[in-house]
Amino acid sequence: DTAVSQTPKYLVTQMGNDKSIKCEQNLGHDTMYWYKQDSKKFLKIMFSYNNKELIINETVPNRFSPKSPDKAHLNLHINSLELGDSAVYFCASSHGAGSSYEQYFGPGTRLTVT
Amino acid sequence: SQKIEQNSEALNIQEGKTATLTCNYTNYSPAYLQWYRQDPGRGPVFLLLIRENEKEKRKERLKVTFDTTLKQSLFHITASQPADSATYLCALAMDSSYKLIFGSGTRLLVRP
Secondary structure, eight states: OOSEEEEOSEEEEOTTOOEEEEEEEOSOOSEEEEEEEOTTOOEEEEEEEETTEEEEEOSOOTTEEEEEEETTEEEEEEOSOOGGGOEEEEEEEESSSSTTSOOEEOOOEEEEEO | OOOEEEOOSOEEEETTSOEEEEEEEOSSOOSEEEEEEEOTTSOOEEEEEEETTOSEEEETTEEEEEETTTTEEEEEESSOOGGGOEEEEEEEEOTTOSOEEEOOOEEEEEEO
């Protein structure tokens, strides 16, 4: 009965490869997010979808492409992986799109690019 | 742009004492301020939210204050326990924005 789940938990790949991370939430929330947490522990927003519509698109290389097939899923596809993409990626969801809503985070996906 | 500062040094306290963590921000005051807890290898967990027109918010042993004059929020854990050991993140949200801006967190260690 996990609220926000991500797969895989660990991802080790070589530079230049393309990979995807999947996220699902069973909370019935309308809004989902992708965050990147780097080695200094800063958690930075990358994307957000509300009812399958993109509402936040931060300054992220266009090698990163989110896809929301429905309100319960938000996947992240990364093309041509680079060393600097190594980080922990967190998916999150919230009941609404406003910043007054608490966010529920998944367990994270640790991506290591070699 | 908005910046958030949390003490990067770990806070080390004795069990039973009150832990106080600080979150300072620059520029304009946020509409909302949230606090999260993060354990190693896990995602952040929401703890408390306080609005700009609220001075204080409590939940069990937790208390958050919001001082827009000092541009600061304080997070208190009373009667701290070793299980409270974790990294605590503050996050700001502007009224017109959908996004949260997170600080880098402060690690709390509670000694038994």
